[in-house]
Amino acid sequence: MPLRSVPTRRSALRSRLRAGCVVAVCLTALGQTATSTAAAPVPRDGDLQEQLEQLVRAPGGPPGVIAVLRRGGDTRVLRAGVADLATGRRPSVHDHMRIASTAKAFSGAVALSLVDRHALRLDETLGQRLPQLPTAWHRVTLRQLLNHTSGLPDYSMSSAFRDIISADPHHHFDSRRLLDFVADQPLNFPPGSQYRYSNSDNIAVALMAEAATGTPYEQLLRTLVYRPLGLRATSLPQGYRMPEPYLHGYDTTPPPPEDVSEVIGASGSWASGGIISTPADMTRFVSGYVGGALYGRNLVREQRRWIPGASEPAGPGENMAGLALFRYATRCGVVLGHTGNTLGYTQLIAATPDGRRSLTFSVTTQINASQNPDLLSRLRAVQENFVCALLSRSGH
Template structure:
C-alpha cells in the first residue's frame, strides 16, 4: 500500500512517495524497531517508491523521536567517496592505479615503492592500521583527546612505527584506515586541494547532497540529528560533539540516509565513473574477497547481491547498500547502545528491504 504524507507508527515516523510498491509500512517499521540501538533511521527505495522511518529516541532521557531527515557521522562510507574521487582522477589521467606510493609521497611509508594506489584502495597494502595505536574507551586518554585535532601525517607516523601486517603488498587483504589517510595525501599532492575539497567539488555539490558535509575540524553535527554515545564508567556519555580529524579521510563524512542513497544510485548507475573504472571498483583485491576499490558487497538472505559500504564512527554506525541495478536501496543509521552489536539486526532489515 502506498501512503502519501506522514504515517505515524509506533515510536516512529514514516512516509511514502508514490511509485512502485514496496514492503508495507508496518513490515519495514517492525524491522527498524528491531534494530538493536538507542535510535535508528532508515530510507528504503524500490523503483520510484521511497519509505523513510525512524525508531527509538534521539536523546537519552527524552522521548524525542529520531528525525527521519537527521544527520549522522557515516564513518567508513567516507572511503567510497574518497575512492570515487581517486577514480575520477584516474579517468582524467592525473593518477594511475598502479602508481606507487613513493611516486607521490616519497619516504612517507616504508616499502612505498612497492605499494600501489590500487592496493591502498582495496586494503591489500599491508600497512598497519593507525586505529590500533589510538586510546579507546575506557581509557582516560580517549576522553581527553575528544577535541584534539589530528593530522594525517602524525596518524600515518603512528601506523608505520609498527611493522606491516604482511610483507608482500597485494598478497592479502587486511582492512586498514591508514590506507585512506595515505590516499587523502595523494589526492592533495595530485590536485593541490584536500580530499574534502575534492569531494565537495566533485560529488556533494553536483549531486545536490544538501545534508552532507565534510566537517574538517568542526566538532558539531549541524541541523536535525540524533545524539550519539560512547561507554564510560559503566554507562554512556554523550559523544555527539567530537573532533572528526580522528577519522580523517577514512571516515569523517556527515550525511543523511537520503543523501547516501542518492550518492550510491549515482555511483552504481554509472553517472560518476566510466564503466571500466566502476568495474574495477567492484573487483575484489583478493580472490573471493568482498571489497574492491572503496566498495564492498555481500549477498542477502535471498541471494541478491548488494553493493555499498558501512561505517563505524564510534557514537554512530551507518550502512548503505543497493542492488546492482539500483532498483532497490536501503540506508540505515544507528546510535549504538554498546550492549548489543547492531550489525545482525541491521542485516535483517537490509534483507527485508531487498528480498521480496
C-alpha cells in the same frame, strides 16, 4: 530513558577510547559468517517496522534507527525510537549524523574520479606520489589501498594515537600527519598478498589525491562528489560539534544510554571516517556512487573485481571486497555498498548494481563484533530483510 551524567561513566568511556574503537571502525576478525540463505517470505512494511521497534528494544539496542528505501522515484522511510532522548524528537532524513567508515566510499569516489580524468592511475604507487612516506611502503598501489590489500599498519590502533584520544577526545589532530603514528612500522604483509581492513588506507588515498591535484581533499569532495550528486548537507569537518538538527549517538552499554554525539572530533579519522551527512544525502550518494554516475564503465568494472573480504562491521549476507565498495550477497539477491561504525553510530548504505534501488540504514549506537556480537547478528538479519524488501518486485 534517563541519561546518566558524563562524569559517572568517564572511566568506562576512556577505556573504550583507549581501545581504539571510535575512529571509524573497531577492527575485528573479518571472517564473518553469512546470514541464512534459506528461503523466506519477503517482509512487508508492517513487518519491517516491527523489526525496527524490536531492534530499539533489544538489550544494548540503539535509541533510534532510520531506514530509507528508494526504488526509482518511490522513497519509503521507516523509523523507530527517537533522534534525541532528551526531547523525544523522532529521527528525520534531514538529521545530520556521523557516517563512520562509509566515508571510505567517498574517498573511493574521489580517487576513481581522478583516475577517470587521468590525474591518477590505479597502479600508481605511494613512492611515486608520496615519496616522503616510509620507503618500506613505496610499492603499495592506489588499487591496493582501495581494496585493503596494502599491508599498511593501522594508525588508529597505535598506542600513541589511542593515548591521545583517551586523554583528550577533542584533540585536534593534523589529519594529514595521521600516518606519522605508524611511520616507524613495516608493512604487515607484502602488498597485494592478503586482505586486511585498515584506516590508514583511506588516509593515504586522500593524500595521493591531494598530491596529484594540488587541491585539498575537502575541496575535491565538494567538486567531484557533493556537487555532481547534489549533496547539500554533507561535510568533512575538523571539530567535534554536530550541525543541527542531528541524530544523537549513544553509548548504550551499560545502560542507561549516554549521549556521545560530540565526544570525539573528526580530525582523527578524516578521510577514513570523519564525514557528517544525512540519510537523505547518503541515499543520493549511494545511488550515484554504485550506479556509476561519477566515472566511466571501465572503472566501474575495475571497482567490482571482487576479492575475499568483509566491511566492518560485516554487511548483510556474504561479503566480498572491491575498490572502496563491498558486495553483499543476500538470500534475495546482491547489493553493493559500505558499512561503518564509530562511537554512537552504525551505518549501512547499499544499492543495486545499477543504482536504481538503494537502502540507507542508520542506528544511533555503535554495533560491531568485538563489543556486541549478538546485537550485530540481529542487526545484519534485519538489514537483510530490508534488502529483500528493496529487491522484491512488489516493493514490499
